[in-house]
Amino acid sequence: MRINKKIKRILFTIVMLVFVLSVFTETRVVEAGNPGPFFSVSLLAPSTCPGRNQWTSVMVEELPKIGIGIDVFDHTGWAQIFPRTWGYPGPYPIPQYSEGGFDILFVGWGWGLDIDLGDLFHTDYFVPNGDNFYQYNNSEMDAAINNYLTYSSLAERNNWAKKIQEYLYEDVPTATIFYPINIFPHNPNLDNSSWSPLLWATSYQDMANWSIPGQTEFHYACPADFEDFHTFKTESVYDAQWTQQIYGGLVERTPEAPYINAYGPYACTTYYSANGMNFSVQLDPNLVFADGIKCNASDIEYSYDLLINPEFGHPDFGFYSEYIDNRTIKIISEYELQIDFLKPYVFQDSNLGIDILPKHIWNSIAPADHESQAIAWAFDDVNDSKIRGIGPYYLYDYDGTNGIIHLRANSHWTDWGGHAPQNFTDIYFEFWSNKAGALSALAAGNVDMVDCQFSPLISEIPVGVKYELVSAPGSQEMAFNNLHPIIGTGELCPISSPESGKYIRKAMSHIIPRQKIIDEIVYGLSEPGITPWPRAAVGFDETLKPFEYNRNLALKYMKLAGYDVPDEYFSQVINMGIGFGTIMGILSLVGGSIYTVYKIKRNKVDFTKK
Template sequence: MSDVLKNSIKQQLKALFLLGCCLGGLPFFNLGVVATEDEVPTFFSICVLAPVTCNWRNVWSTLIVEQLPKIGIGIDVYDATGYVNIAPRVWNYPGPYPIPPYAEGGFDLLFFTWYWNLDWNPYGLFDSSSITPNGDNFYQYSNPKMDLAITKFISAPYFDDQLFWGGKIQQYLYEDLPQIALNYYSILIAHRANLEGWDPVLWVNDRCTMENWSIPGQSVFRYAVPDTFDNFYIYDRSYVCSNKFLAQIYPGLLYRRPSTGRHQFAPYLAKDYNTTDGLTYHFWLNPDVRWADGMPLNASDVVYSYEVLANVSSLQNWVWPHPLLTNLSITILSEYELEITLQTPSVCANNLFTLPLIPKHIWDSIPYADQFVQANNWAITQPNKIIGAGPYYLEEYDNNTNIIHLKQNEYFSSWNSITPHFTDIYFIFQNSQEVALNALAAGEIDMLDSEFFISIEQVPEGAAYTKVGTGYVTEIAFNNLHPILGTGEACPIAGSASAKHIRKAISYIAPREIYIAEVLEGKGEPGVTQCPPIASIYNTSLEPLPFDIERAKEEMRLSGFEYESSHPSYVIGYTLPVFLALLSLFGGTIIFLRKAKRRVE
């Protein structure tokens, strides 16, 4: 292209640019009418109480405090503090009762995070009889329909009844909003892309045995953990990194059926069981079940295991007590048949029967108080003592390298009908996230424990990841006796319905999707009620409320609070002139380029 042509192109581009500027300047002479947003009045003010122990929750409290004035709710006090200052205002309030608003020593609303597993249980939290100080219902929420539903739920021995009444409880929470669920949390597990047969939810909750796991063409599985192994005693659950490998050794009478939406209970070491009244459970043991040393598992092993469970539940290290352990009796009917009788029907009964069993012939001579220490000693000196009836047993523990070697239980397939795909499983300590990720990338590790807390961007090329829901739920808890947020007696339209509208308005100003995307990097789900999605009774028919300021304002109006009407004002309109300018610029450029092309040719 000649210099003359170059200069010509520059001149014409300048002309087109000037034309666009002129046409684009037309909006300054064009007036359009649009609505401007008036300043929102402050209808009332509240005090916000928020623990400072979790950064993710701190972001939530800050977000909501910024949003509340947009719908007319002012902030008198934003008290971000520790639980030592929160407890005396809420669940440890010293009285007199009821718990008053924040200004009088109680609370207005509180940011709080619950942890639930697969068995969400609302008893003690939302029934009228458990209002503080009689229980943990610090919400001071009372609804006769809820009381009936909770009573039915906690005494329901059959899953269909639990599902029905559990769904009702969630429906009442969704409608009444004594608390607002903001979000549920998820975690990422990085693993080999061709891993099959595992149930992520059960695995995260330490309820998953590995007999169904497989990687095509592979007989050995290697699992990385971020901490050392300090516990080999199945009845101590305080050591997170030990729970998953111990679950491969010690199963229970029942288990959670994997790869089903509800993870319902089913027989495992038991061959069958039933109940007609929710009090007495009849168990038939599988006579073919053997401990990993070949000894038969019988009814006396079950009795002994539950005796140990009941006695060690008071020990310092015990973090898995079960409320029914001390309120049951066991009758041996034969070597492989027994009855377990509860004092009262309980929704927790099936969970009780998943508790792990240990072989009496190995542990009977060890006092209850010494069993924790003995298990840790045996792991090093006599690993053949760390056996159960599960698909694997402890072959070796190298306390220098912190590697656990599990070996396939040769007796397992004789009664279970499943032969585990992996003959050997290694749980391997990796001292950093980087080391573990490099090992996964190199094919030296098949899965990383969720406690490495990786992000999606960190997953190595060629590997895969699974996002798994946890039982963590962050919520806004309301004082349901607060004169505005609870009883509504101080609202312009006095009554509990107005208070409910205000709580719903606050739910609408929670930007759940944005929070999950930006703060949690996608590792979460919008909150609906306190019951997490991993719970077996989760009500899938309920939907989270969207982020919508206008709908929040409408809820406030239903409580009697009125916003000033927006007034039209004159502002500059750009739409049509800018469109014409761009069109002219675009069209002129096309014509010019065509001419330039012809000149070049």
């Protein structure tokens, strides 16, 4: 029987298909039970945070998978946690949990954009001399922290920041679980290149460049009413957001290179210091307030003196008094200053960022009356515009009944600094009592952005609305007692050495299901943690990657510490291939079908002729 070319092609295709099927395999990961336990630890977690208790419960299930048993899961109040950690009464060092100290503590941290981890990880600051409750000891880390905390150029400081992160990543004195994320729902037409979500989330950005094409008003929904109307007395993020539009300092944070969220010149054109104490500052000679009155060195002097005036009562009086006195500002000329701080400070630039008050408006007001006067002006429809500074907007009106701050564009903004005109002539900060109402207003186009403090979930964002996810400068972690005889010093490990303690800490970090915790407990509003240095902080090392969830790797680290982990406890990948019988069945079925088709074609009948 001769087979035509078409059938040959079909048969060739079948042969190739069967070949592919014969090598195609389905893989299945098979895990054995839990080894050990080789030893046990106690987990300590504050009962004040339900979410933290949930991911601690996850670790109660995960740690036994690598042979670490759980003695006690103590979720309790801070009154019970403090005496085991920072407030341990002695004798020192802090012992393990069974002896009145702790083994592992689940805790969270919140920071600013500038971060100083020295008090937590420097050997000199072991409890009770500081906050190093981890009892982490590394002389190279101490040197890196000392260099980081010495005032220097931003580039040099960031280099030391990366060294600190390298030691934290390698030594694992604590396992960072995740970094929280804030969410800002907003008008879908907001130009994302016109704002810095990170600087906005941390109350460091003015809205001069914000833009929605074709729109001259911007409406911002806040979850709390406004209380503080004096820029030096703002204690809520909501008041800091609107006062940031009005005032500015000698320097301000900027998202552009080379600063990348650090401080750069604002009211000044240049500033310089070789030691972090003594600064030469040159003001912009065109600098003016929103009423057109010149801003000069006397306004700087007035503002700094007010900070450390006891009658004024600044909330951070104690802090500023460490660096500033009434001789700190020395006026060289109308636009030139010498600023001599009382002691060096790695973040001294922040002390140059103090808001500048217009002396000609405030000088006649007694320092003790500043706060009440600001409130009185805000509620006065005639005098509320006295709340103005050098920033791009000024207070035009405050509606206390409905909780609305109305800002208007400063017409003198373009007189100095090379500023472009503001895109919005009017900005409204509006109090909304509930999340649902604010999101509905956003969907209807009556609001342009909803503050992250409403705590919206991604699933709650209305259709047609965009949102921005912003890393917050904080972290959640699994903190280790680095003097624990097993997970710390490693002295009671089968291989007695500090390296063994480090291997166990790495093993524990590799058994943290970070993505599962993020997806299932915090609704996706976090990102996997790497070290205690938050992603949002200045100097974050982008080259470091999170410890992957990997049981096999974790077990290998346990073996490196000397623990006997039988091979059967390692996850195995099994290839589930297609059997020979299955392949022959496919061949028979397809082959038979072709033969049938061939026979039909040879005996084809034209029924149209019947």
